[in-house]
Amino acid sequence: MDQKTIDEGKSAAITSYILIVGVLIAISMNSENKNSFASFHIRQGLGLTLTFITLGVSISYFESIMIAAPMWIFISVLTIYGIFTAAKGETIPLPLLGKWYQKWFSNF
Template sequence: MDTDTIEQGKTMAIISYLTIIGSIIALVLNNDKKNEFAAFHIRQGLGLCVTYLLLGYFVGQFDSWMISTAFWVGFGILFFYGVIMAASGKMQEVPLIGAFYQKLFSNLGK
């Protein structure tokens, strides 16, 4: 992938990690341009947001600050890792579940 494609998609890629609304905004903005770099990070960001919301519901039922804190820290690290990779122009999957997101949302951005 050339550097122009990466530079044009960086903003959308970073936005995709900012909550579910950011992922949807980046997805809509990328519909016209079809930027491959942005699409990769949109799939990662959307997957992280959906997983965070689904697991967060169940983690909240435990009523334990230790479990909740571990959950927040773990997902915080994953989101931060995604933003750093997007900002540095790398297409590297989020650890543990990134490959699953690429398969699950493979039709987004194409």
């Protein structure tokens, strides 16, 4: 991937890691001119958002901070990791689920 592609897609890539709303904004930013760098990070951000929602709904039934805190830490660490890799111009999948996100959301 060349530097021009990375520079053009960097703002959409970083925006995609803002949970829930950021993914929608990044998808609309990338809808006209498809940028491969932005698309990679949009897939990662979408997967992270869906993981956040799924874990949040599942964990909400327990109503315990001892169960919810690790989920928040896990999601926060992955979000920060994603933002930093996008800002550096790298296409490294998120740890644990990143490769799956690329397969599952390959149409974005």
